[in-house]
Amino acid sequence: FNDSIAKNISFGDEVDEEKLQRVIKQANLEHFVKNLPQGVQTKVGDxxxxxSGGQKQRIxxxxxxxxxxxxxVLDEATSALDTESEARIMxxxxxxxxxxxMIIIAHRLSTITxxxxxxxxxHGKLFKEDKK
Incomplete structure (x- = not known):
């Protein structure tokens, strides 16, 4: 959506501020949003x-x-993030x-441990890994 961060997170629904702040924290967006001139009301652009790629993933x-x-289902949901941000979010x-x-698809083993x-x-075959 070419709309605010809040509307993008709430997916167009009426924004529940308490829920919004909770998921912003969970997605490690607090620092980013706090430093924007309009906070969660900042438009993300078309x-x-x-x-950035990491900001899009966190949103x-x-x-x-x-x-x-x-x-x-998270499909490479943290691939554009640094390992510290990924660890906090996970x-x-x-x-x-x-x-x-939860179904998590990832190349980084740290995401799924x-x-x-x-x-x-x-090679087109599915193998179950033993947990060690």
Whole structure:
């Protein structure tokens, strides 16, 4: 959406400020949003043109958390983030994952180490990895 960060996170729904602030924290967006002249009301630009790849990913993560789905699919959701940001966000995601089914697709092993089950796709075949 070529709209505010708040509207992008709430996916156009009426913004619940408490929920918005919670997911901004969970997605490690606090510092970024706090330093914007209009905070969460800052427009992201057409196609998110005013955002970096990492900022877009964190807003997308915040949106997914805002919607609070029973099944959460994260496909390379942290690939544009540095390892420190990724670790903070994944800590928050794992905290809320106890009541959810999560499918996490990632190349970085650090993203999936706390998953209950890990599967690897190799040459078109699916293999279950042993947890060590």
């Amino acid at each position: 196609g998110g043109s005013n955002l 997308a993560i915040a949106r997914a958390l805002y919607l609070d789905p029973e099944i959460l 800590d928050e995601i794992y905290k809320i994952s106890k009541d959810k089914t 706390r998953c209950d089950s890990i599967y690897r796709l190799e």
